[in-house]
Amino acid sequence: MRAKGPRWEHDARGVGNEDGSWITAHVDRLREALDQPAWVTESPEEHLLPQLERSVEAAGSPWRLIEATVVDGVYQVTLEWTGACPRLRQLRTDATRLIGEIAEGTTFIHQSITDAAIEYHVVTGQLEGTTPFAPHGHLIRLIVHGPAIPDMVSGSHATPSPKG
DSSP states (O other): OOOSSOSSTTOOSOSOSOOOGGGHHHHHHHHHHHTSTTOBOSOHHHHTHHHHHHHHHSTTOOEEEEEEEEETTEEEEEEEEOOSSOOHHHHHHHHHHHHHTTOOSEEEEEEEEOSSOEEEEEEEEEOTTSOSSOOEEEEEEEEEEOTTHHHHHTTSOOOOOTTO
16 A cells, blocks of 8 residues: 655655564454453552652653543553653653653553643553463553643644543
């Protein structure tokens, strides 16, 4: 299938050269886990918040924790980002590093640009057969604000945020 336009700057082909079928079984396992009743663990403030706080409070961290709360089963973490290089790629790098502090064996990250913030929707967990513990996971929404964010979201292709 040919893309409707360039996929990045200077893209002359508009089409890739391979499919991603080698990993679909793992993606399907995550999807199946998400459909399991009670797969999402309780009390993310006990399991995730201490690690997030340590990372945010570390010397040189570009983050300030504003709020962390559970909304409809999703651990919603609102942060201010003050990265030295106010570029989306740097924000994505910093967000991925922060997510890495709480990531488990299987992790999915989706960036969503809204009118007011940049969000990272995260599923992370342990699937059947990958842990000595019972399979479990976490749903996380990082909501990122900060001085550079308005410029980053203006003129972007904003995507609606699921679940509010």
